[in-house]
Amino acid sequence: MTDLTIEATGAKGSLSLTDILAEAERRLLVEQACLTPAEVLALQALSDERLGDLADLAHRVRVHYCGDAVDVESIISAKTGGCPEDCAFCSQSSRLPTEVAPTGYLSHKELLRAAEETQQRGATEFCIVMALRGPDQRTMDYVAGAVELLRRETELNVACSLGLLTRQQAVELASFGVRRYNHNLESCRSFFPKICTTHTWEERRETCKLVKEVGMQLCTGGIIGMGETPEQRVEFGFELAELDPHEVPVNFLNPRPGTPLGDRPILDGAEAIRTIALFRLIMPSTIMRYAGGREMTLGELQAMGLKAGINALITGNYLTTLGQTVDQDFAMLRDLKMPVRAVSDAL
Numbered sequence: 001m002t003d004l005t006i007e008a009t010g011a012k013g014s015l016s017l018t019d020i021l022a023e024a025e026r027r028l029l030v031e032q033a034c035l036t037p038a039e040v041l042a043l044q045a046l047s048d049e050r051l052g053d054l055a056d057l058a059h060r061v062r063v064h065y066c067g068d069a070v071d072v073e074s075i076i077s078a079k080t081g082g083c084p085e086d087c088a089f090c091s092q093s094s095r096l097p098t099e100v101a102p103t104g105y106l107s108h109k110e111l112l113r114a115a116e117e118t119q120q121r122g123a124t125e126f127c128i129v130m131a132l133r134g135p136d137q138r139t140m141d142y143v144a145g146a147v148e149l150l151r152r153e154t155e156l157n158v159a160c161s162l163g164l165l166t167r168q169q170a171v172e173l174a175s176f177g178v179r180r181y182n183h184n185l186e187s188c189r190s191f192f193p194k195i196c197t198t199h200t201w202e203e204r205r206e207t208c209k210l211v212k213e214v215g216m217q218l219c220t221g222g223i224i225g226m227g228e229t230p231e232q233r234v235e236f237g238f239e240l241a242e243l244d245p246h247e248v249p250v251n252f253l254n255p256r257p258g259t260p261l262g263d264r265p266i267l268d269g270a271e272a273i274r275t276i277a278l279f280r281l282i283m284p285s286t287i288m289r290y291a292g293g294r295e296m297t298l299g300e301l302q303a304m305g306l307k308a309g310i311n312a313l314i315t316g317n318y319l320t321t322l323g324q325t326v327d328q329d330f331a332m333l334r335d336l337k338m339p340v341r342a343v344s345d346a347l
């Protein structure tokens with residue numbers, strides 16, 4: 001146990017709460033060193049009155065490692081609903097009585113049209129998102145054709161989110177020219193069995209590792225506010241960091257009707273900000289992207305999240321839920337005087 005933990009737990013210790021923040025700042029900004037789980041737990045124990053100071057440190061760490069620009073992306077699903085898995089938060093599960101009706105695959109022509117519109121708006125990234133346990137041969141053939149078409153007809157970098165992968169599939173996707181692959185851990189290892197029984201956290205992590213091993217960029221994050229404890233959020237942050245992802249999407253639970261989490265209370269906004277700040281301190285140089293649920297969870301505090309470690313956002317609608325409008329998001333960034341790095345759309 002470190003001095004930082006001793007102080008935060010109220011036992012004997014030599015550091016004041018101010019010193020905890022000062023020590024974290026010294027470690028991250030002067031030594032360029034990582035914090036330990038015990039140190040982050042100590043920071044998590046800071047009172048709500050100190051949340052502004054914690055957020056301020058996280059923002060300075062983000063600017064130090066990543067600069068002040070914000071990466072903006074929008075998403076649309078290429079295949080919605082009908083997934084055989086039972087993730088308790090997900091309205092796209094065919095096992096749950098949700099309001100989402102399954103769709104077929106978008107045609108390659110529809111994908112290309114959307115990609116071209118995306119490129120005209122200044123996009124650099126285009127992500128094919130499909131609700132699947134993992135791709136079968138038909139899906140791999142569909143993706144191969146789509147990626148070939150998009151790479152031939154546009155200048156966009158192509159990303160995919162297709163569920164669990166075998167090594168062979170990961171190798172094939174990389175050989176198609178897929179630059180980045182999204183596969184969320186969703187939550188920490190100790191909580192995951194409470195939200196999914198049809199596959200394991202370890203299977204998700206294995207796909208994340210495969211993505212990197214075959215040379216694609218890894219995008220992996222999850223959902224905060226599903227019933228995990230604050231300590232489990234710290235556990236989750238370190239599990240993500242261990243994978244050294246290129247990008248971490250941070251969702252907050254938007255309880256969907258018909259799912260087992262449909263009646264869960266919305267996460268307290270201050271807790272959401274605290275989690276963002278701690279994730280930034282755990283992963284100083286990773287792209288950390290606002291994803292689903294931020295409007296409902298944070299409301300007026302959304303701007304504070306961008307001053308607490310977030311440096312990217314998904315704008316517009318999410319896969320099955322509505323978000324703040326693109327104009328509102330750009331107005332928020334203008335108010336914050338944060339430049340937009342790239343407008344990258346995911347489809």
Ligand code: SF4
Nearest residue numbers: 083085087090093131
């Ligand atoms: S695997 Fe993905 S699409 Fe399927 S139920 Fe789980 S989160 Fe939803």
